[in-house]
Amino acid sequence: MIIYRYLIRQYLQILFFSLVALITVFIIVNMIENLDEFLDNNATREIIIRYYWNFIPEVIRLVTPISVLIGVLFSLGRLSSLNEITALKSGGLSLYQLIVPYIILNIIFSVGLLYFNGWVVPKANEHRFAIERKYLKKEVETRSVYNFFFRDEPTRNVSFQYYDPDELRGQYIFIEEFNSVSNPRIVKRVEAKNFRWDVKLNTWVLYYVLERDFVGGNAKLVSYDSLRVDLRIKHNQLMKLQRKIEEMNFDEVREYLSLLSQGGKDVRRQMIKYYAGYAFPFSCLILVLFAVPFASIKRRGGIALQIASAMAFSFLYLFFTEIGQILVYTTTLHPAIGGWIANIIFAIFGIAVLLRTRT
Numbered sequence: 001m002i003i004y005r006y007l008i009r010q011y012l013q014i015l016f017f018s019l020v021a022l023i024t025v026f027i028i029v030n031m032i033e034n035l036d037e038f039l040d041n042n043a044t045r046e047i048i049i050r051y052y053w054n055f056i057p058e059v060i061r062l063v064t065p066i067s068v069l070i071g072v073l074f075s076l077g078r079l080s081s082l083n084e085i086t087a088l089k090s091g092g093l094s095l096y097q098l099i100v101p102y103i104i105l106n107i108i109f110s111v112g113l114l115y116f117n118g119w120v121v122p123k124a125n126e127h128r129f130a131i132e133r134k135y136l137k138k139e140v141e142t143r144s145v146y147n148f149f150f151r152d153e154p155t156r157n158v159s160f161q162y163y164d165p166d167e168l169r170g171q172y173i174f175i176e177e178f179n180s181v182s183n184p185r186i187v188k189r190v191e192a193k194n195f196r197w198d199v200k201l202n203t204w205v206l207y208y209v210l211e212r213d214f215v216g217g218n219a220k221l222v223s224y225d226s227l228r229v230d231l232r233i234k235h236n237q238l239m240k241l242q243r244k245i246e247e248m249n250f251d252e253v254r255e256y257l258s259l260l261s262q263g264g265k266d267v268r269r270q271m272i273k274y275y276a277g278y279a280f281p282f283s284c285l286i287l288v289l290f291a292v293p294f295a296s297i298k299r300r301g302g303i304a305l306q307i308a309s310a311m312a313f314s315f316l317y318l319f320f321t322e323i324g325q326i327l328v329y330t331t332t333l334h335p336a337i338g339g340w341i342a343n344i345i346f347a348i349f350g351i352a353v354l355l356r357t358r359t
Helices: 002-040 045-081 084-090 095-136 235-240 250-262 268-295 302-329 335-356
Strands: 145-153 156-164 169-178 186-198 203-215 218-229
Touching: 002 045, 002 095, 045 084, 045 095, 045 268, 045 302, 084 095, 095 250, 095 268, 095 335, 186 218, 235 250, 250 268, 268 302, 268 335, 302 335
Parallel strands: none
Antiparallel strands: 145 156, 156 169, 169 186, 186 203, 203 218
């Protein structure tokens, strides 16, 4: 339909402009903060360009919903101020028909943004963090693991002081086994001065080992020069625990949280954030439910009102997102509800606003 093509063209033009403008602002602000550090660390122009090239996906992830909202408000607001919306309604186009192209387009945007946020952004973040560690000295660049504790099984705890993944060697490992989960009493303790990961055997090997068996109230001590130990946690899993969660795609995050959960960690808060990562892209679709009815009615205030409205909608969405996650965290509700609660609330209110608006 010609009218739909006209509406979409107006919307996409403003969406693209707002996206470019917001990305530019983010990059300029970040550059002002980091440029001295780049120069102090002798980063070349090529390194700086590569850093900000990998920073752009993260900015796109953050500003796309705002850009969608601005695009709808400004494009329809302009048509409304020129009385074009009134003319379209006089020609028989209802508000529900008017919103159709925006709904379809933002369903596509939401699905695309879901893949972009979940798989493209983490890869770019991985490269960006590597540059930060090397040229901004924000972190000590090391892959070594220190003071590690893990519940390898419900009745087995593993801890060690140090592990070097490049050398596949570590120092001072302790393994404690208990008789039950409900009423734990230690039945065995293994400690070793050194240990390493055997690539060929795909297992851990301990050196200078002392093994204590607590049977019948007596401790039986046995020593070994070396001892193979089959633990559930492997070398590659151990390395995953050292990565930043921002560097992992959605599949890797789920595996990472599952590993932490097996190790006895409380990952409820992280699981809520995980589900929120799936929910966030669909804010593009939900905000349209508010923006189209609001912008389709001619109002006083012009561009200032459109900007204020975009900021207000964005603030309310972020506010409900954080509050909803906190409330669900303190209950026994499934973490997925915490991740999606803001979308659910806004979708309900958005549909209510749409139904109450004059068509």
